[in-house]
Amino acid sequence: MASTASISRPRFRCFDPTNSYTATPDHPRYFSASPPTSSPSTVNDRSSGSMAISDNSEPKIATGPGGYVLEDVPHLVDYIPDLPTYPNPLQDNPSYSVVKQYFVNADDTVAQKIVVHKDSPRGTHFRRSGPRQKVYFESNDVDACIVTCGGLCPGLNTVIREIVCGLYHMYGVKRILGIEGGYRGFYARNTIPLTPKVVNDIHKRGGTILGTSRGGHVTSKIVDSIQDRGINQVYVIGGDGTQKGASVIFEEIRRRGLKVVVAGIPKTIDNDIPVIDRSFGFDTAVEEAQRAINAAHVEAESVENGIGFVKLMGRYSGFIAMYATLASRDVDCCLIPESPFYLEGPGGLYEYIERRLKENGHLVIVMAEGAGQELLPESMNQQDASGNKLLQDVGLWLSQNIRDHFLKQRNITINLKYIDPTYMIRAIPSNASDNVYCTLLAHSAIHGAMAGYTGFTVGPVNGRHAYIPFRRVTEKQNKVVITDRMWARLLSSTNQPSFLDLKKVEAIKKEEKEEETKAQLIVGENHTEATSASIPKK
Numbered sequence: 001m002a003s004t005a006s007i008s009r010p011r012f013r014c015f016d017p018t019n020s021y022t023a024t025p026d027h028p029r030y031f032s033a034s035p036p037t038s039s040p041s042t043v044n045d046r047s048s049g050s051m052a053i054s055d056n057s058e059p060k061i062a063t064g065p066g067g068y069v070l071e072d073v074p075h076l077v078d079y080i081p082d083l084p085t086y087p088n089p090l091q092d093n094p095s096y097s098v099v100k101q102y103f104v105n106a107d108d109t110v111a112q113k114i115v116v117h118k119d120s121p122r123g124t125h126f127r128r129s130g131p132r133q134k135v136y137f138e139s140n141d142v143d144a145c146i147v148t149c150g151g152l153c154p155g156l157n158t159v160i161r162e163i164v165c166g167l168y169h170m171y172g173v174k175r176i177l178g179i180e181g182g183y184r185g186f187y188a189r190n191t192i193p194l195t196p197k198v199v200n201d202i203h204k205r206g207g208t209i210l211g212t213s214r215g216g217h218v219t220s221k222i223v224d225s226i227q228d229r230g231i232n233q234v235y236v237i238g239g240d241g242t243q244k245g246a247s248v249i250f251e252e253i254r255r256r257g258l259k260v261v262v263a264g265i266p267k268t269i270d271n272d273i274p275v276i277d278r279s280f281g282f283d284t285a286v287e288e289a290q291r292a293i294n295a296a297h298v299e300a301e302s303v304e305n306g307i308g309f310v311k312l313m314g315r316y317s318g319f320i321a322m323y324a325t326l327a328s329r330d331v332d333c334c335l336i337p338e339s340p341f342y343l344e345g346p347g348g349l350y351e352y353i354e355r356r357l358k359e360n361g362h363l364v365i366v367m368a369e370g371a372g373q374e375l376l377p378e379s380m381n382q383q384d385a386s387g388n389k390l391l392q393d394v395g396l397w398l399s400q401n402i403r404d405h406f407l408k409q410r411n412i413t414i415n416l417k418y419i420d421p422t423y424m425i426r427a428i429p430s431n432a433s434d435n436v437y438c439t440l441l442a443h444s445a446i447h448g449a450m451a452g453y454t455g456f457t458v459g460p461v462n463g464r465h466a467y468i469p470f471r472r473v474t475e476k477q478n479k480v481v482i483t484d485r486m487w488a489r490l491l492s493s494t495n496q497p498s499f500l501d502l503k504k505v506e507a508i509k510k511e512e513k514e515e516e517t518k519a520q521l522i523v524g525e526n527h528t529e530a531t532s533a534s535i536p537k538k
């Protein structure tokens with residue numbers, strides 16, 4: 001591994017477009033830049049007077065000394081040069097002006113990996129989120145809109161509330177529209193004017209006051225609607241599918257050269273969005289799942305050979321099941337999509353159930369909805385309107401198979417209670433911790449949008465909020481790593497078999513290693529070597 005000293009010093013500059021004022025009193029709401037040329041994506045260099053035009057979806061990656069990599073997010077000035085800027089109104093806001101250093105330091109970036117070795121490269125970083133000294137929108141010139149897409153998740157209303165109140169109270173933005181019913185609402189539904197009064201109490205309700213949907217993403221119609229309505233800030237709240245949709249909208253906006261920012265707020269109860277620490281609503285879901293697990297445990301221990309079986313959400317990722325299991329301590333077996341299992345024979349699920357019933361008289365099983373899909377006799381091969389694979393109810397199937405196995409093959413009468421609380425968990429309001437988290441997400445998105453950043457998702461990375469390019473949150477899913485310590489903790493807490501032989505574990509580890517190397521190579525290929533020794537400014 002190369003030490004810092006042995007690395008030849010890369011020259012480094014990543015233009016900070018939010019660093020100096022160029023305010024002009026009157027400017028058109030829309031700047032129509034000429035359609036992007038085919039010049040390669042470059043780093044802005046204001047000192048030399050040249051203005052970069054970034055033409056395409058090339059990642060904005062810059063490198064610095066010691067293996068430092070910044071995966072930056074797009075900015076309006078990447079494709080609309082010479083935009084005027086304004087002092088951030090927050091500097092006169094009584095609530096915020098007393099803060100010692102309210103505006104984030106121009107050099108701040110957030111490290112993706114915080115466990116490092118003394119010789120390891122500094123690795124990937126993202127721009128730290130937060131208010132900038134100058135902004136690219138005048139308050140009375142902002143027309144914002146908010147849309148919620150995909151499945152429900154606790155906290156959606158809180159994020160909506162906090163965007164509206166944040167824009168209103170921090171930046172004096174008064175025109176905010178709610179888009180009804182997800183992406184298709186841009187062209188097929190009415191809009192709802194949102195004010196702090198309208199949203200005042202909504203965080204106490206589950207769901208989304210705007211409504212949501214799957215499918216219905218017609219990019220050109222959405223961007224036409226944005227243009228026709230004079231919207232210049234688009235706040236998109238949704239999961240991986242939604243962020244992919246937001247990315248396409250951003251690209252079309254950039255292609256048309258519009259002064260419109262697109263900010264994503266990641267939503268998914270499954271916690272399957274990569275890079276960020278966790279998604280909002282996840283904490284609430286884990287907490288609510290405790291009630292179902294508790295009920296399953298009470299039912300199971302009250303009868304002879306009682307089995308409490310709880311199905312939880314988690315289409316591709318078993319985070320809710322894993323954390324709910326770890327938190328509860330009443331669970332004997334947790335089944336997730338990432339960890340294949342089998343039913344019959346030595347080391348199989350049936351054998352384990354029988355052993356636990358003999359030892360303890362009862363047991364509790366928690367299963368993520370995406371687990372064991374491969375065991376089902378035939379797959380549905382159907383998709384929802386967004387293209388997500390529709391799952392069969394594996395919980396129902398497995399509980400029936402467990403009953404049949406013990407009755408018919410083992411001649412043991414079991415008493416199994418199947419509990420499916422999935423939609424009940426998803427539909428509740430967010431808990432206190434998620435509420436605070438939602439506020440931070442909303443504020444980060446607002447600060448980024450006002451500062452002219454676009455094409456980004458917000459979220460905490462190792463505890464510090466950052467602006468993350470869409471690409472990074474849509475390229476893969478966050479999954480439970482079954483060779484990590486957390487899954488080992490779970491196995492040790494439930495005492496369940498791992499269902500894996502050593503060969504399989506080695507194969508999984510190899511796959512993970514290859515993926516990591518591939519990711520490093522991609523960063524290597526795309527990086528822009530910059531041109532001075534300064535750290536990027538905000």
Ligand SMILES: Nc1ncnc2c1ncn2[C@@H]1O[C@H](COP(=O)(O)OP(=O)(O)O)[C@@H](O)[C@H]1O
Nearest residue numbers: 150151214215217238239240241242244245386
């Ligand atoms: N690859 C994609 N490109 C454009 N839009 C997409 C894409 N994938 C999903 N969408 C849109 O995003 C919205 C939400 O996606 P969905 O997968 O249902 O939920 P989530 O965002 O929670 O993952 C839908 O309107 C869907 O049409």
Ligand SMILES: O=P(O)(O)OC[C@H]1O[C@](O)(COP(=O)(O)O)[C@@H](O)[C@@H]1O
Nearest residue numbers: 150151239267268269270313314315
């Ligand atoms: O809302 P639907 O269409 O019934 O879909 C249910 C799915 O939505 C989820 O709750 C969340 O998925 P998204 O985050 O992709 O919306 C999954 O856990 C679940 O499989």
Ligand SMILES: [Mg+2]
Nearest residue numbers: 150239240241
């Ligand atoms: Mg999704």
